């Protein structure tokens with residue numbers, strides 16, 4: 001069978017990437033196609049036109065921000081087009097709620113020529129905390145992801161997969177007002193530039209990685225990936241929200257899978 005599986009994701013702290021890669025690998029194996037990866041995480045990777053055909057399959061993975069798709073994906077989503085192309089969508093959320101994110105993704109993809117054949121809400125360690133959904137997706141999540149991909153592949157292999165019903169409301173919920181925050185840096189910084197190279201908003205200075213411009217997404221890539229543990233946030237609202245999550249959202253949620 002010709003065509004590819006396009007593994008497309010935005011994933012500052014790599015949980016959505018793990019899910020997208022797992023789904024894409026399983027779909028590719030089942031459908032006899034090769035995987036091509038499109039990484040929207042860094043600014044240079046976003047906003048390019050990408051057209052998929054009827055023999056291709058799209059896997060789209062992204063984190064839930066405010067119960068929605070991340071706003072900065074709008075241009076990339078607008079440039080992603082299909083021609084009756086089956087799509088498998090994964091929204092990865094931090095054990096609180098995914099609300100309208102999956103439905104929003106399905107609506108955008110449908111408007112652009114995809115047939116959203118399967119959709120899953122998976123759980124990833126919360127960006128704001130190392131305790132909420134710590135270490136997820138874990139082996140159990142990945143086993144469920146592979147099973148989900150197998151069921152999606154069987155549906156796609158019929159040649160005429162139906163669109164899947166997905167939970168969510170329209171109009172979509174309002175996004176939380178963005179906090180204007182910047183990360184801080186301790187004296188442990190070694191100027192390795194990992195944070196500047198990996199910042200999805202491109203706001204950390206390459207001249208001085210202790211400095212950041214406006215536009216931080218609060219994605220926590222810089223905090224979680226700093227080898228020296230030197231990046232942190234001290235914004236009270238952000239820390240208060242992390243504490244709330246660590247108080248109220250510790251009970252394990254399981255993936256919800258629609259095929």
Ligand SMILES: Cc1cc2nc3c(=O)[nH]c(=O)nc-3n(C[C@H](O)[C@H](O)[C@H](O)COP(=O)(O)O)c2cc1C
Pocket residue numbers: 010011012013014015016017062063064065066067068092093094095096097098123124125126127128217218219220
């Ligand atoms: C700005 C922001 C908003 C978020 N909003 C939600 C949310 O509404 N519900 C939730 O459960 N998790 C939320 N999260 C957590 C992420 O969805 C979750 O940690 C995800 O696994 C991160 O994906 P990544 O590893 O691909 O970056 C939010 C994270 C950020 C940075």
Ligand code: SF4
Pocket residue numbers: 185188189190191192193194195196209225226227228229230231
């Ligand atoms: S990743 Fe950490 S150590 Fe490296 S430049 Fe950034 S703050 Fe400094």
Ligand code: SF4
Pocket residue numbers: 012183195198199200201202203204212215216217218219220221222223
């Ligand atoms: S500065 Fe903000 S946007 Fe950039 S990596 Fe850190 S948390 Fe993410």
